[in-house]
Amino acid sequence: MSETFDLTTAVYAKTAVGQQEIQTRSLGLSPLVRRILVVIDGKRSGSELAAFLSGSGDIEEILAQLLTLDCVEAQVRAKPMASPAPAAAAAVPANEAAGSSSSEIPGLPSADSRSAKDNEMARNFMINSINSIIGQNMRISLVHDIFHAETTEQLRVVYHAWASSMSNHGMGAKRLPELREKLFKVL
Numbered sequence: 001m002s003e004t005f006d007l008t009t010a011v012y013a014k015t016a017v018g019q020q021e022i023q024t025r026s027l028g029l030s031p032l033v034r035r036i037l038v039v040i041d042g043k044r045s046g047s048e049l050a051a052f053l054s055g056s057g058d059i060e061e062i063l064a065q066l067l068t069l070d071c072v073e074a075q076v077r078a079k080p081m082a083s084p085a086p087a088a089a090a091a092v093p094a095n096e097a098a099g100s101s102s103s104e105i106p107g108l109p110s111a112d113s114r115s116a117k118d119n120e121m122a123r124n125f126m127i128n129s130i131n132s133i134i135g136q137n138m139r140i141s142l143v144h145d146i147f148h149a150e151t152t153e154q155l156r157v158v159y160h161a162w163a164s165s166m167s168n169h170g171m172g173a174k175r176l177p178e179l180r181e182k183l184f185k186v187l
Helices: 016-024 031-039 046-053 059-068 086-091 116-134 140-148 152-167 170-184
Strands: 011-014 072-075
Touching (some): 011 016, 016 031, 031 046, 031 059, 046 059, 072 140, 116 140, 116 170, 152 170
């Protein structure tokens, strides 16, 4: 797990393994860890989940255990953007910073000009960069969305979530301009 990943600001959702654990109790979780797993709903951050501990445990330790067991997945909550420096503002399109779901990305050719091979290369690039920089199992829902995006338009819509995830990760933010340049060759 990355040192820059903050367990308390991420929002957590149960995975299929977590759902199964709720029903079967096959992993033998302690009552405290199980209580946190039960209240995870895909809307609460780690710090919000800490309220369910009533001082009887360390939320970061519990979340790390649930992540390791693949019972939950974490999504980094977008941080409020301060007024960026002019160079940084030019590097991130306004609709991307706002979390737009539009397939419009300035500077890219029309989606119709991209082939199925281009789509496959873009899809693989986005999934591999998430897995190698942020870490496997950290953004499973995003990887799922990328994998199931069949058209260029769909890939361009999910691009905004990909770019947001990268910019909220220390190494991803450093490499985002380079990764974006490579991705735009096929997106």
